[in-house]
Amino acid sequence: MTTSLPKKIWIYFLLIVTSFLVFFPVMYAFLISFMTGPELLQGKFLPQSFSLDNYIKVFDRLPLLNYLLNSFIVSVSVMLGQLAVCSLAAYAFVFIQFKGRDFIFFLFISTMMIPWEATMIPNKFTIQKLDWLNTYQGLTLPFFALAFGTFLLRQHFKTIPKELHEASQIAGLSKFAFFRRVILPVSKTSLVTLGAYGFLTTWNMYLWPLLITTNKSVRTVQIGLKQLQSLETGTEWGVVMAGVIVVIIPTLLLLFLGQKQLQKGLTQGALK
Amino acid sequence: MTLLEKPGIWKRTANGRTALLYLLPSILLFSVFVFYPMFRTIYLSFFLTDQNGDAAIWVGFENYSYLLESTAFINSMKATGLFVLYTVPIGIILALFFALLANEKLRGIGFFRTVYSSTMGISVAASSVIWLFMFNPSMGMFNRLLSLLNLPQIQWLLDPQWALLSVSISTIWMNIGFSFLILLGGLQNIDEHLYESSRIDGAGYFYRLRRITLPMLSPTLFFIITISLINAFQSFGQIDILTQGGPSASTNLIVYSIYREAFINYQFGTASAQAVTLFIIILIVTILQFKLGERRVHYQ
Structure with a gap:
């Protein structure tokens, strides 16, 4: 044609x-x-x-390097945490027969209906009571469990032939060994998709770090941008934009490299 | 074989226990950070609270009746409704248009796909700062353009008539990347053979669009409409950076209103009542979408 x-x-x-x-x-x-x-x-x-x-100035004006490092640590932690927690759950849903599976699955689905913003008030107090304000765990731990991520991986695990599971049982592999040595390696593509998605969304997170950080110790770049913009006095927009460019480069690069992969993975998770 | 005993309860539940082990991290985290705070929010919405966010005085539905009578809250709901109306339909139509263009098999199409999806890689905070400058009354691009064309200047973010519209324009731009990526994925999943037979029949482009592409794309469209609606109700970052809810509360969208009520005014009771309202709205949207979607959507 x-x-x-x-x-x-x-x-x-x-x-x-x-x-x-x-x-x-x-x-x-x-x-x-x-x-x-x-x-x-x-x-x-x-x-x-x-x-x-302007680029030199913006690093002077703000502890931007510090913020970048914080964002990187937080994003990588959430990414790894989500991969671990979601893949474990997805494995149980696909490869283990147990009573109440449908009920627990329904519980997972119901979390998608609860907007995160509707629960932020008690969540902030939970973090405060744990004395986790201004800590990495306060910024990351609430996001490790993700229904969307579990579904994405579950979809992929379902395509793995059941014979592989039977063969591994005959070979005497334990459930965990099967999970770690067979399932995870053959699911590399979905894991990469979920990982990129997790990194991207965490890097861009705004409201939660705004609530949880009160000083520069673990503050992320997005809050840095807000500070930069409010410090702004009339004609220094060049410096502000230099900050913006520095902040968007990592995620833009990630998107440019992984656009195809992300598109395939997300549509799969969304529709099947 | 009559001697074969039924396995004991410990053995029969072995699979259940292993599964629980794998599911434990998720269940624990969901309990602490999703289910508990959801019930706690509902609970707090019936109380007046102290500074630490603990329930102090039971007031029943008074927080809710207060909200229904408060013009500030009614205005916030109106602004949110308008914002959803401005951003969702136009955003999806634009993204669909771009996805149709980018689905053509042409040389160099990969470059265009990357550009259209690029806004997904730019955070709400960064986008908002860029648009804040573009809307700047004296130095921003929009007013410079207007003065080039000899048109009167507009106070984009400072004029209550324009502020919500300005925020909506920037939001449409922020969301295009994600919608585009999902819709392009949906288009690429459509079976090529469907088009080939229609081409033999000599059907035109728009006929094919109406009769093949859109019906086959309907599950994806349905998905992206739901997600976009939910996202629009949850918008926060652009408001915090562009307008802080102003001018004269014309952009005080619901999540921003909850944030102010809770963390600036320390009224956790009424803030919780607003949060419950948000939850109910999103629940209704999701259920409506599924009910309507079931009838309209065409699955392959």
């Missing part, structure tokens, strides 16, 4: 115009991040030079 030439030109035209519009805010932020105050006031569109002054 070949597409006719006029139609092709028409599609390319639409693709180029719309993708330019979608990407415009990011390019705009990138260009602003190199501008000085006077340039901004003159309303220039392109900076005079691509000097890194």
Whole structure:
């Protein structure tokens, strides 16, 4: 099936115009991040030079390196925690026959109906009572269990032939050995999808770190952005945008590398 | 074989115990951070609370009747409803349009797919800061554009008439990446053969779109509509950075309102009543979607 030439030109035209519009805010932020105050006031569109002054300033203004490190630790912890907790649960749902499985499955589904924001008040007090304000565990532990992640992995585990399970039992592998040495290696793709999803959503989390961090010790970059913007005094938008660019680079890179994988994995988890 | 005993209860529940071991981390975490706080929120919504968020005086449904009479809360609900109406339909239509474009098999299409999905990689906080500058009355791009065209300037985020609309525009942009990615995945799952037979019949593009693509895409569309609705009700970050609920509370969306009531005014009772309202709204949306969806959606 070949597409006719006029139609092709028409599609390319639409693709180029719309993708330019979608990407415009990011390019705009990138260009602003190199501008000085006077340039901004003159309303220039392109900076005079691509000097890194604003980038140096933003690291001066905020403990940005510290925040980046915190975000990285928190995101990786949630990612690993979710992978461990969700894969264990998914394994039980697929490979173990037990009474009450449907009921527990229903409990898992019901957690998806409870918006996280509706429970944040008691959750904040729980963390406070555990004395976990300003700690990594306070930022990460509540997010380890994830119904969506469990379903995603369960979907994939279901496609693993049952014969493999029987063979492993005959070979005398324990349930846990089967899980660790057979199931996890053959499910690498879904684990990567869930991992990328977990990292991305945690890196971008805003409301929870806002509630749980009161000083810079474990504060994440997203809260750093809020601080930066409120410190903003008129003409230093270049510095603010430099901060924005630094913060979005890790997740943009992750998305560019894993876009195909993420798209396949998410649609699978969503629809089957 | 008559001697064969029924295995003891310990043995019969062996599988159950192992399963419990695997499920324990999830069950424990869900209990502490989902189920307990949900019941606790409902419980607190019937009380006046002290500074530590503990129940102090039982007031029954007074928190709720207070909310129903409070113009601030009614306004917040109205703003939330409008915000959902502004962001969800347009966001999905745009994402669908981009997904249809990006589903064409052309050279270099991968690049465009990456660009359309890029907003998914940009956090709400970062997006909001970028849009805050674009909306800036003197230096921002929008007003510069207006002055180039000799049009009157707009106080995007400071004018109560415009603020909610401005926040909605930026939110549509933030959500496009995710909706696009899901819809593109749905389009790519449609069986090619369906199109081939229709092409032989000489059916046009829009005929195929209406008769094949959209019906086959309906489960994905249904999914993304539900998720987008729920997400819209939960919006917080863009409000906190762009408007702080203002001007004159025109962008005081429900989650922001809960946040203020609880952590700025320390009124945990009324805040909990609002949280329960949010929970009920989302529950109704989900149930309605499933009821309507069952009838409309076409599964392969």
